[in-house]
Amino acid sequence: MDQLKNHSTLPGSVRPLGFYVNGSMRDAGDRETLVREAPGYLVPVSEVTLCTTSDVDDAVAAARGAFESGAWSRCDAAVRATALLRVAAGIRERLDEIAYWETLETGKPITQARAEIGDAAGHYEYCAGAARMLHGETYNNQGDQMFGVVTRQPTGVVGLITPWNFPFIVLAERLPYILASGNSVVVKPSEMTSTTTLVLAEILAEAGIPDGVYNVVTGLGPVVGQAMSVHPDIDIISFTGSTATGAAVLQATTSNFKKASLELGGKNPQIVFADADLDAAADGVAFGLCFNAGQCCVSGSRLIVEDAIAERFTEMVKEKLARVKIGECLDPDTQLGAIVSKQHHEKILSYLELGTKEGAAVALGGGECEGLSGRYIAPTVLTDVQPNMRIAQEEIFGPVLTVTTFGDAEEALKIANDCQYGLAASIWTKDIDKALTLMRGVHAGRTWVNTTIAGGPGQPMGGFKQSGIGREGGMLGIEEYTEVKSAHIAIGQRTNWIA
Numbered sequence: 001m002d003q004l005k006n007h008s009t010l011p012g013s014v015r016p017l018g019f020y021v022n023g024s025m026r027d028a029g030d031r032e033t034l035v036r037e038a039p040g041y042l043v044p045v046s047e048v049t050l051c052t053t054s055d056v057d058d059a060v061a062a063a064r065g066a067f068e069s070g071a072w073s074r075c076d077a078a079v080r081a082t083a084l085l086r087v088a089a090g091i092r093e094r095l096d097e098i099a100y101w102e103t104l105e106t107g108k109p110i111t112q113a114r115a116e117i118g119d120a121a122g123h124y125e126y127c128a129g130a131a132r133m134l135h136g137e138t139y140n141n142q143g144d145q146m147f148g149v150v151t152r153q154p155t156g157v158v159g160l161i162t163p164w165n166f167p168f169i170v171l172a173e174r175l176p177y178i179l180a181s182g183n184s185v186v187v188k189p190s191e192m193t194s195t196t197t198l199v200l201a202e203i204l205a206e207a208g209i210p211d212g213v214y215n216v217v218t219g220l221g222p223v224v225g226q227a228m229s230v231h232p233d234i235d236i237i238s239f240t241g242s243t244a245t246g247a248a249v250l251q252a253t254t255s256n257f258k259k260a261s262l263e264l265g266g267k268n269p270q271i272v273f274a275d276a277d278l279d280a281a282a283d284g285v286a287f288g289l290c291f292n293a294g295q296c297c298v299s300g301s302r303l304i305v306e307d308a309i310a311e312r313f314t315e316m317v318k319e320k321l322a323r324v325k326i327g328e329c330l331d332p333d334t335q336l337g338a339i340v341s342k343q344h345h346e347k348i349l350s351y352l353e354l355g356t357k358e359g360a361a362v363a364l365g366g367g368e369c370e371g372l373s374g375r376y377i378a379p380t381v382l383t384d385v386q387p388n389m390r391i392a393q394e395e396i397f398g399p400v401l402t403v404t405t406f407g408d409a410e411e412a413l414k415i416a417n418d419c420q421y422g423l424a425a426s427i428w429t430k431d432i433d434k435a436l437t438l439m440r441g442v443h444a445g446r447t448w449v450n451t452t453i454a455g456g457p458g459q460p461m462g463g464f465k466q467s468g469i470g471r472e473g474g475m476l477g478i479e480e481y482t483e484v485k486s487a488h489i490a491i492g493q494r495t496n497w498i499a
Contacts, residue, residue, distance in 0.1 A: 347396075348400065
């Protein structure tokens with residue numbers, strides 16, 4: 001239950017967190033724990049249980065038992081749909097509480113957290129309908145003596161590893177799709193942001209999800225995440241996080257050749273042409289940079305702008321960024337929140353130092369925000385950036401924008417694609433020919449035209465190149481967690497092989 005009814009002040013005590021297996025919440029017992037400090041306030045807010053490999057085994061066994069029982073995996077899709085709608089309603093009823101703890105542990109602004117929790121409920125509502133639509137195929141074209149059927153069935157036990165930057169919405173972009181297709185799941189949230197994943201366990205139970213279908217094992221990646229990746233009784237691993245860790249997860253899956261769905265890093269271009277609505281584009285670039293303080297895999301961190309307007313447009317972006325409200329995370333007016341950890345804060349600052357060494361100029365920002373109790377970095381614009389610089393190639397994961405110019409659409413596309421990543425891209429132009437050409441040519445699993453970081457649950461998401469494999473969301477996101485079975489059914493008398 002929520003410790004605090006007033007979701008505008010800091011909690012009076014640290015919230016102890018257990019873990020959740022087979023329908024019951026278990027406390028830490030003699031296990032080690034980790035105290036989570038709110039990055040926006042630098043005060044302790046939650047205490048996370050560091051689970052063991054034995055705990056992973058228990059959770060996987062519970063998930064396997066639930067799957068084999070058929071209570072969820074073989075039930076009528078209408079039962080799943082009804083339960084998922086109840087989950088959505090439960091999320092909306094507890095929206096303020098969930099958003100509050102999301103803000104405390106991640107450092108994001110409360111208004112952003114509330115919007116994300118509302119969007120999360122939408123994914124469960126979408127999947128309630130999609131659960132009824134999951135279907136196979138028939139092949140009535142093989143003659144009178146053969147009929148073909150292709151079915152989709154749940155794969156089994158899914159290991160789901162979620163990130164610290166969007167713990168609840170990323171969970172919502174995966175879990176209801178996993179559940180809609182009839183699977184059971186073991187979730188490992190980030191040790192920095194575990195509270196809301198455990199709150200969801202209560203909501204799922206109240207909605208009628210059977211015991212063992214949803215399990216949460218908290219703890220460290222090298223222990224819990226690794227145990228899940230190599231576990232012989234987990235059939236699919238879904239991981240969202242850095243490309244380096246994703247590569248390690250993918251390598252670990254060879255232990256039993258489990259399927260993998262990975263959404264990894266991004267170095268996403270914002271391509272702005274001279275014929276764009278420049279005020280709208282400048283606002284979009286500012287939003288794409290500051291959303292979640294740039295700690296976002298689809299953050300638009302590379303501005304690629306046409307030569308003819310580069311100086312003017314950069315000034316427009318700077319003017320927008322100078323008016324971004326930076327402040328207390330629980331203040332509804334705040335637009336840019338805190339940096340998640342001391343280690344990550346130092347990493348971002350090291351990239352700013354690297355940028356100046358590489359020859360970039362600091363046109364705006366360039367350091368920490370003064371006068372705030374937490375870890376905050378001002379929106380930063382780096383100009384004179386060449387495409388081969390490390391600051392233009394590597395994921396900084398903070399509110400840092402690099403500016404590179406181009407002469408024509410062909411050069412813009414070349415610069416945009418000259419990167420190991422291919423997660424997202426935004427194109428700003430009023431010329432439909434340019435928009436379609438760039439949209440088709442850019443290496444990005446999610447591409448926006450005259451907008452950025454937008455869209456709902458109906459369309460799939462995922463990356464090209466080193467930004468991942470597989471797709472989440474939409475019907476593809478449900479099919480991702482199914483096995484395809486092809487059946488040939490003989491009709492009539494068999495013609496004997498042996499006379």
